Amino acid sequence: MNSPHALLLENIHTTAHEEFARRGVVVHPVPGALGEAQLIEALQAMPQDGPLILGIRSKTRVPAQVFAAVPRLEAVGAFCIGTDQIDLAAAQAGGVAVFNAPFSNTRSVAELVLGEVIMLARQTFARSAACHRGLWHKSADGSHEVRGKTLGIVGYGHIGSQLSVLAESLGMKVRYHDILSKLPLGNAQPCVNLMELLSLSDFVSLHVPDTEHTRGMIGTDEIAAMRRGAALINASRGGVVDIDALRDALVAGHLGGAAIDVFPSEPSRAGDVFDSPLRGLDSVILTPHIGGSTEEAQASIGREVAVSLSHFLDNGATLGGVTMPLLDAGPVRSGSRIVNVHRNVPGVLSKINRVLGDSQVNITGQSLATVASIGLLLVDVPLGHSDPQLQELVQAIASLPTSLRTRVARQSAA
Numbered sequence: 001m002n003s004p005h006a007l008l009l010e011n012i013h014t015t016a017h018e019e020f021a022r023r024g025v026v027v028h029p030v031p032g033a034l035g036e037a038q039l040i041e042a043l044q045a046m047p048q049d050g051p052l053i054l055g056i057r058s059k060t061r062v063p064a065q066v067f068a069a070v071p072r073l074e075a076v077g078a079f080c081i082g083t084d085q086i087d088l089a090a091a092q093a094g095g096v097a098v099f100n101a102p103f104s105n106t107r108s109v110a111e112l113v114l115g116e117v118i119m120l121a122r123q124t125f126a127r128s129a130a131c132h133r134g135l136w137h138k139s140a141d142g143s144h145e146v147r148g149k150t151l152g153i154v155g156y157g158h159i160g161s162q163l164s165v166l167a168e169s170l171g172m173k174v175r176y177h178d179i180l181s182k183l184p185l186g187n188a189q190p191c192v193n194l195m196e197l198l199s200l201s202d203f204v205s206l207h208v209p210d211t212e213h214t215r216g217m218i219g220t221d222e223i224a225a226m227r228r229g230a231a232l233i234n235a236s237r238g239g240v241v242d243i244d245a246l247r248d249a250l251v252a253g254h255l256g257g258a259a260i261d262v263f264p265s266e267p268s269r270a271g272d273v274f275d276s277p278l279r280g281l282d283s284v285i286l287t288p289h290i291g292g293s294t295e296e297a298q299a300s301i302g303r304e305v306a307v308s309l310s311h312f313l314d315n316g317a318t319l320g321g322v323t324m325p326l327l328d329a330g331p332v333r334s335g336s337r338i339v340n341v342h343r344n345v346p347g348v349l350s351k352i353n354r355v356l357g358d359s360q361v362n363i364t365g366q367s368l369a370t371v372a373s374i375g376l377l378l379v380d381v382p383l384g385h386s387d388p389q390l391q392e393l394v395q396a397i398a399s400l401p402t403s404l405r406t407r408v409a410r411q412s413a414a
């Protein structure tokens with residue numbers, strides 16, 4: 001069976017390369033993100049002799065056009081948490097499996113934010129910049145301990161809840177707001193709504209995903225509802241905050257500071273030029289989307305997503321997936337496994353089973369899982385990879401009008 005090829009963008013950690021190499025996947029690395037046309041070109045230029053997978057981080061957009069232009073793309077690995085850069089509906093409709101790493105970089109984000117809370121409370125960056133300019137600005141004015149202050153966390157998920165625990169260990173009071181009912185950790189308390197949280201907090205930190213409801217969630221009115229002198233931290237997604245409204249509030253002195261890691265528009269690769277209306281404001285800590293950028297997080301993500309993608313290629317397992325129904329039938333027990341993704345419509349299974357029945361091949365294992373629009377079926381048959389009958393069976397199943405993708409899993413049982 002031909003080796004799969006993985007196009008890996010955005011400096012995905014070498015642990016992914018190592019994991020892929022160990023599992024016989026050929027890696028084709030590209031340093032930065034690619035625009036849509038470049039991405040299509042790069043994918044189309046990949047060797048044609050094996051399954052094709054794509055690895056990205058938060059910067060590469062994968063719209064529906066990419067899936068349409070590269071129908072042989074089997075799976076996409078988001079080597080990060082966010083999957084908002086991928087058209088998940090288009091991926092699912094085309095039977096493309098998408099995987100991510102849902103928590104491997106969360107501690108890194110929580111630690112960065114906690115550090116920023118203290119740095120903002122002590123005006124550290126402004127004082128440091130003054131020292132660099134040769135100015136000895138020794139003063140306690142406007143500097144505070146964080147002990148006893150209130151941290152408001154918007155989005156009490158993996159990152160928000162870890163931040164909650166870390167902040168309480170410093171003696172902070174924690175309030176949070178989430179659209180779901182969440183278990184409060186330690187002494188943290190939920191707020192009745194976002195406006196209450198904004199009005200109660202000395203620091204507001206955003207940890208929501210990019211959705212139609214969170215885009216623009218912090219605008220002029222929300223910033224006005226924050227306490228005078230409070231600070232805003234955004235390490236979630238750039239679209240969550242109206243950056244011009246934030247700048248106005250900082251310049252007017254309504255807000256005391258901000259720490260911003262993510263921006264409505266971000267450069268595509270390290271070393272590119274960066275611009276923002278927030279540049280030049282001493283009270284603002286600007287970082288280049290490095291919330292999850294630690295050696296520990298990246299090494300762990302590299303391994304995790306490479307393993308998920310490899311398992312999918314090897315035996316059709318979808319653990320860690322976001323577009324496929326969850327299915328893990330374990331290793332192939334006998335001969336070969338046929339992996340079929342199909343439209344989830346009435347009668348589809350009986351048609352596939354008719355093909356299998358007509359072939360007179362014994363079925364040694366069968367697993368099915370479905371999500372709304374698609375189904376994933378794994379069928380084990382006692383035929384070797386090179387057996388022509390296996391290829392005939394795959395062709396027959398693939399040619400059913402309900403089949404989206406049909407392939408033989410890489411793994412085989414001796």
Ligand SMILES: NC(=O)C1=CN([C@@H]2O[C@H](COP(=O)(O)OP(=O)(O)OC[C@H]3O[C@@H](n4cnc5c(N)ncnc54)[C@H](O)[C@@H]3O)[C@@H](O)[C@H]2O)C=CC1
Pocket residue numbers: 081082102103105106109154155156157158159160177178179180207208209210211213214235236237261262289290291292293
């Ligand atoms: N700066 C960076 O490098 C990184 C940024 N991120 C961003 O942080 C986000 C959050 O990450 P996690 O905590 O792991 O995600 P998560 O999914 O564990 O938590 C997100 C929480 O936000 C809540 N939520 C969703 N919509 C909301 C709304 N409209 N109002 C209030 N709460 C809402 C959800 O119910 C959930 O509890 C990611 O989606 C990603 O965009 C993640 C990692 C690194």
Ligand SMILES: O=C(O)C(=O)COP(=O)(O)O
Pocket residue numbers: 057058059079080081082083105289290292293
């Ligand atoms: O995990 C995420 O969602 C992030 O925002 C981190 O993205 P990155 O891996 O730094 O491109």
